[in-house]
Amino acid sequence: MSTAQFKEFRDQDYSRLRLSLLRTKGGQPQREFLESVRETPSFLSYMRYLPVVGSQSAPIHQERLVESEYKDPPADTETRLFYSWLDLTPRIACRTTFWAHLTCEHIEAGVLDSSFLAANGGSGSGGLERIDRALTEQNESQAKSIDSCVRTVLRRLGGIPDRGNRSVYVNCPFARAWWRERIVEQVSNGDEKVANSVRDLIRISQTYWENFVDRLVSRNSTFGSLQVRNAFILSLAKQVAESGNAELRNSKVMLRACRMLSAKQGSLELSVLERRELEELISTIVESVQLHS
Amino acid sequence: MEEGNLSYPNGRYIVDFEPGEDRRSFVLMHQVEGAPLINRLIEDQHASYVCVVSSPVSGYRETHIAGQSQQEVQWELDDLGEPPLFTPMIVCTRTCQLTLECERDGIHKIWDDLVVDFKAGSRLAVANVIQLRSSILQMLSMRKRDDLKEGTFFVDFETEPFLFVVNLSSGLHKFLRFAREERSRPHIMIHIVSACLALLQREFPSAEGEEGWKNDRSLNGLHNELNYHGIPGWGEDGFSPERAATILYPHKVPVDDQIENHG
Numbered sequence: 001m002s003t004a005q006f007k008e009f010r011d012q013d014y015s016r017l018r019l020s021l022l023r024t025k026g027g028q029p030q031r032e033f034l035e036s037v038r039e040t041p042s043f044l045s046y047m048r049y050l051p052v053v054g055s056q057s058a059p060i061h062q063e064r065l066v067e068s069e070y071k072d073p074p075a076d077t078e079t080r081l082f083y084s085w086l087d088l089t090p091r092i093a094c095r096t097t098f099w100a101h102l103t104c105e106h107i108e109a110g111v112l113d114s115s116f117l118a119a120n121g122g123s124g125s126g127g128l129e130r131i132d133r134a135l136t137e138q139n140e141s142q143a144k145s146i147d148s149c150v151r152t153v154l155r156r157l158g159g160i161p162d163r164g165n166r167s168v169y170v171n172c173p174f175a176r177a178w179w180r181e182r183i184v185e186q187v188s189n190g191d192e193k194v195a196n197s198v199r200d201l202i203r204i205s206q207t208y209w210e211n212f213v214d215r216l217v218s219r220n221s222t223f224g225s226l227q228v229r230n231a232f233i234l235s236l237a238k239q240v241a242e243s244g245n246a247e248l249r250n251s252k253v254m255l256r257a258c259r260m261l262s263a264k265q266g267s268l269e270l271s272v273l274e275r276r277e278l279e280e281l282i283s284t285i286v287e288s289v290q291l292h293s
Numbered sequence: 294m295e296e297g298n299l300s301y302p303n304g305r306y307i308v309d310f311e312p313g314e315d316r317r318s319f320v321l322m323h324q325v326e327g328a329p330l331i332n333r334l335i336e337d338q339h340a341s342y343v344c345v346v347s348s349p350v351s352g353y354r355e356t357h358i359a360g361q362s363q364q365e366v367q368w369e370l371d372d373l374g375e376p377p378l379f380t381p382m383i384v385c386t387r388t389c390q391l392t393l394e395c396e397r398d399g400i401h402k403i404w405d406d407l408v409v410d411f412k413a414g415s416r417l418a419v420a421n422v423i424q425l426r427s428s429i430l431q432m433l434s435m436r437k438r439d440d441l442k443e444g445t446f447f448v449d450f451e452t453e454p455f456l457f458v459v460n461l462s463s464g465l466h467k468f469l470r471f472a473r474e475e476r477s478r479p480h481i482m483i484h485i486v487s488a489c490l491a492l493l494q495r496e497f498p499s500a501e502g503e504e505g506w507k508n509d510r511s512l513n514g515l516h517n518e519l520n521y522h523g524i525p526g527w528g529e530d531g532f533s534p535e536r537a538a539t540i541l542y543p544h545k546v547p548v549d550d551q552i553e554n555h556g
Contacts, residue, residue: 011451018504091373094350094352094453160504161508165350216352223354224345226355268415268416269343269414269415271345272341272343272386
């Protein structure tokens with residue numbers, strides 16, 4: 001068991017900062033924060049007053065990332081990030097305080113600029129452009145734009161702890177990379193071919209990943225246990241890779257399979273089944289979704 | 294099991310539990326009363342005692358299976374992002390076919406002599422989910438602060454998971470930790486609870502949105518507990534922290550004759 005105490009922002013102080021920034025849309029605290037995010041040195045001095053706890057630093061990625069790579073790292077970058085952070089445990093990897101601190105360390109090391117944090121997803125506007133537009137807007141929607149920009153920054157930094165803690169898995173690029181690759185590792189169990197098909201599956205789109213995470217972290221999860229979750233992902237990945245079935249790449253079809261699995265889990269405790277029996281049952285579900293989609 | 298329902302055997306499923314001192318284990322005592330059919334399935338090893346340990350925020354779910362009614366479950370702290378949830382149950386672990394007898398199995402006579410399939414995975418009895426952190430007292434984290442003037446404290450919070458951080462002067466910290474029988478201790482604890490509720494009123498007035506308290510399971514539980522006691526939520530009009538604290542934990546005052554003696 002790892003006993004490492006990784007460095008993170010002290011929860012009390014970071015939570016208070018986050019709450020104070022979200023309290024008033026377009027207010028002075030949000031404006032000052034965005035102005036600091038615009039320039040890396042000012043952002044670092046803004047964040048520097050936050051106390052840090054823990055003693056061990058997670059490794060810093062050595063190559064500088066451009067904004068698009070940071071927002072949506074390619075699969076090989078995500079894999080490299082995960083392997084450099086192998087010592088992390090789920091206990092620390094689900095904490096926004098940890099990822100926010102690690103992201104700030106990457107900004108300090110020059111791996112990324114603080115303005116990247118404000119960038120929209122996909123091919124949306126760049127961070128600097130969004131900040132400037134929000135701060136200079138002269139209409140009634142300015143407060144909303146500033147608020148939206150601040151929320152993007154907080155989400156990218158480490159996530160905003162929301163219902164079920166979903167944000168840390170889906171909004172913070174570094175955390176998302178770690179969780180995705182951890183799932184790849186757990187499901188593939190060292191089989192490189194399986195690993196590639198699982199990686200392709202969970203990286204189909206941000207929506208696909210978000211829908212999947214919703215099912216993963218809710219209290220009444222679709223997946224009664226890790227065995228059920230892993231068998232489900234494996235079955236989906238194999239179907240997509242081997243049959244080339246395009247329908248299963250649609251997140252709505254994946255959600256339909258989740259609902260069917262959930263209904264089955266509602267009537268039977270699937271985690272007590274033998275592995276082969278579980279795999280057969282899940283394959284039947286995934287195949288039937290294909291037939292009826 | 295469901296008393297009086299023709300479709301289910303009669304009986305009661307009770308689970309007692311004892312958290313381990315190492316914070317990595319938990320002992321459950323499963324008890325089935327008045328349900329001979331379930332006891333028969335367990336004795337014949339068709340059914341087992343099961344406990345699902347989960348920490349949804351870190352995606353952790355592990356199923357523990359035991360043949361004995363006293364079950365110890367263990368986990369690694371590094372896997373959990375919050376205090377774990379426990380779901381105890383009795384589950385059919387081997388598919389079987391049984392001929393039922395109403396007298397022997399404690400079931401309605403309509404089932405007499407019928408052959409019934411029990412599928413592996415069927416839940417025969419399910420207890421309520423056990424969550425270690427369900428009251429405000431379990432949400433307190435008492436911390437010694439040598440820089441505080443003796444006899445003083447202040448309350449702060451953490452959000453991952455939600456905790457009230459009670460910063461105490463060293464003497465106060467020692468007193469609350471060790472002087473559990475002292476008569477003034479409950480009054481100080483009520484003062485602390487009152488301060489915690491005032492903090493919620495100040496810092497978490499909004500229920501909805503990304504910063505809303507509804508996002509946190511512990512705060513949802515606490516809100517439900519307040520409502521159960523007829524106390525309005527901390528974001529509502531009429532909420533009074535000291536009143537809420539003393540409804541949850543009333544001050545115990547001396548009985549009348551003791552007061553007269555003092556007078």
